[in-house]
Amino acid sequence: MIKRSFLLSAIIVPAVMAFAQQYGGMWIPTEVNEKEMKAMGLKIPAKQLFDTQKASIKDAVVQFDGGCTAEIISPKGLLLTNHHCGYDNIQSHSTVENDLLTNGFWAKNMGEELPNPGVTVDFIADIKEVTSSILAGTQGLESADLTKKINENIENYKKSQKIESYQTISVKPMYYGNKYYAYIIETYKDVRLVGAPPSSIGKYGSDTDNWVFPRHTGDFSMFRIYADKNNKPAEYSKDNIPYKPKHFLPVSMKEKKEGDFTFVYGFPGRTQEYLPAIAVEKIRTEIDPAMISVRDIALKTLDEKMRSDAATKIKYASKYASIANSWKKWKGEVEGLTKSDAAGKKQKYEQMLISKNPAVKTTLDELNRLYNEQAPYALNRAYYGETVRNAETLTLANNYYNFIAAVEAGKMDAKTLEGFKNRLSGVYKDFDAELDAKVTAKLLAHYANKAPKQFLPAGFEQYKNEAQNLQTIENLSKNSVITGRGSMNGATTYSDINKVFADQNALVQNLKNDPLMKLFSALREGYMTSTDGKVSSLQQQIDANQKKFMAQQMETDKDRKFFPDANSTLRVTYGKVAGSNPRDALYYGYQTHLSGVIEKYIPGDYEFDLPKKLIELYNKKDYGIYKNSNGDVPVNFTATNHTTGGNSGSPALDAYGNLIGLNFDRQWEGTMSDINYDPKFSRNIMVDTKYILFIIDKFANSRWLIDEMKVVK
Ligand code: ARG
Ligand code: ASP
Helix, strand or coil: HHHHHHHHCCCCCCCCHHEEEEEEEECCCCCHHHHHHHHCCCCCHHHHCCCCCCHHHHHHEEEEEECCCEEECCCEEEEEECCHHHHHHHHHCCCCCCCCHHEEEEECHHHHHHCCCCCCCCCEEEEEECCCHCCCCCCCCCCHHHHHHHHHHHHHHHCCCCCCCCEEEEEEEEEEEEEEEEEEEEEEEEEEEEEEHHHHHHHHHHHHHCCCCCCCCCEEEEEEEEEECCCCCCCCCCCCCCCCCCCCCHHHHCCCCCCEEEEECCCCCCCCCCCHHHHHHHHHHHHHHHHHHHHHHHHHHHHHHHHHHHHHHHHHHHHHHHHHHHHHHHHHHHHHHHCCHHHHHHHHHHHHHHHCCCHHHHHHHHHHHHHHHHHHHHHHHHHHHHHHHCCCHHHHHHHHHHHHHHHHHHCCCHHHHHHHHHHHHHHCCCCHHHHHHHHHHHCCCCCCCCCCCCCCCCCCCHHHHHHHHHHHHHHHCCCCCCCCCCEEEECCCHHHHHHHHHCHHHHHHHHHHHHHHHHHHHHHHHHHHHHHHHHHHHHHHHHHHHHHHHHHHHHHHHCCCCCCCCCCCCEEEEEEECCCEEECCECCCCCHHHHHHHCCCCCCCCCCCCHHHHHHHHHHCCHHHHCCCCCEEEEEEEEECCCCCCCCCCCCCCCHHHHHHEEEEEEEHHHHHHHHCCCCCCCCEEEEEHHHHHHHHHHCCCHHHHHHHEEEC
């Protein structure tokens, strides 16, 4: 088998890669597979990736605002990340007169850089394996006792460490709790916006092209880290100075070739590579399809109005993108898991493990039993969770439900209330109650028809009829304080939210009599009694067995080098620049170009419009030094790096540690890499550094930024 795919893929993909990367890998930077990295092309010692004694590449890689990754590309703390990672900050500086998302933004000097209160970047100062301290005295303990002891040990470990005032320690489980690692983190808090292309470049192709290759998006934005006079973290102050990094990444202008070695350094969020076959099969055939089906309905309903009404379009653009992002990923995941026969392969792997180690059978039997028992509950959780998440009327009702509980428990102090009201105002700002009444009506019908019968609250059958729901929910919505359409104390949440909340007890009474709240309470309480406790207690047992299964895989499959699943900690993954063959007779090249950007251009379209200036540069072929030998400017490229959500903004580096690309996405034929990385289908997508420099220089006339960098020709 290996030989066969070896021959087929050799047409476009060098064979060594397909072989070496059978399982992908997101490695802890202190434990990379140096031998394989070298064999695949790394030219520097692995020590240069992570060194606590001298400057190393990790000193240039940060977690950006808790979610994405970013990297330092100049001695003055200049930071590169994705446009979609900086999106909220770019938006927050926008006004109707000057919409930075639409127009882009380029500071002409440091004085013009824009502060972003609340935004942080985290450096990893050190990583230590601390398993023995954390698991000390846990032998024989189970469930709650085990968790309690581990948490105590973690607290004690943290207290025992001497750290600087600007450092914190985070202890994370690896391999499902078979190991523990401690991270020393340094958090900088003065992060200023330096530059961003207009969305027509930074988000070019928007939802249509999201998760898709061939891709033509300039998904980048730039920030700068500021520090106090001693180069240490400080709250924002105009007296702060640009941060002097221990290391920054040189930016490469070299032309990429298929097969070039590359590695990606960053903070991948979550993967599940070591699940048993049965879990993969449940995701593929039950959970993903359930979640997709709910979002199908929500997206279709929103889209109808967004297409016909410009104001709705603006209000819902970001929400729509967020619903669509996971929806599209799950669709790719189902297709990929099916096509790569992930569960079948896992089953064979399980048989191989059992043949070597009969104890594995006991664990797998237990996991099979538990997953089957959990299945109906897990399915109900998926339907319920997605229904409440995507019907905002229900999301709001859920918030008010928690409000009632907090007031009645005497826990609603002034500060909590303020936070609560602010969150609500945030929701109302972009909420169209009438439109959402439709979404809610349809999703309730879907839930009533799809959720396993035994989980529906008494009398819920009446919501099976969508047409009837549209009437019912619109009526409930129209008169409810929850949706902001009904009034309380002579005000609505839109006209004066403080007045609505002036008398908490009266508001609680009003809410309790609200038929919409009654409907939601029945739904929620039904879910809590029938499903919530059951699904979690089964999950606890699954987790305990998954920990065992993980340990057994590691001790039985001795030839395989294991990496821990992603958990938002710093990782290194590596691969080769490569196109792909995702479907019969369909081949994707590895590189797209500016000419392809122009091919997709649709004047006036909200996804594929382009700035005039870019078209002019194209018409004049004013590419300067940023073109490839084919005379075109490279835009995006793909490689076999194993990445996931959180790797957005991650640097893609060459064999010497120079920056060659900015990671921002994967192609959807390979998104099952979160569960089953497959080198045949899985590709990460990066913005070519040449395109980034081309935009900064030729499009934005911001040479001063390039002058700060070390450009490698
Ligand atoms: N699919 C990428 C990721 O998961 C990019 C998302 C942002 N872009 C978009 N068009 N919504 O996060
Ligand atoms: N687009 C993702 C992110 O924002 C990356 C991925 O899932 O490949 O982190």
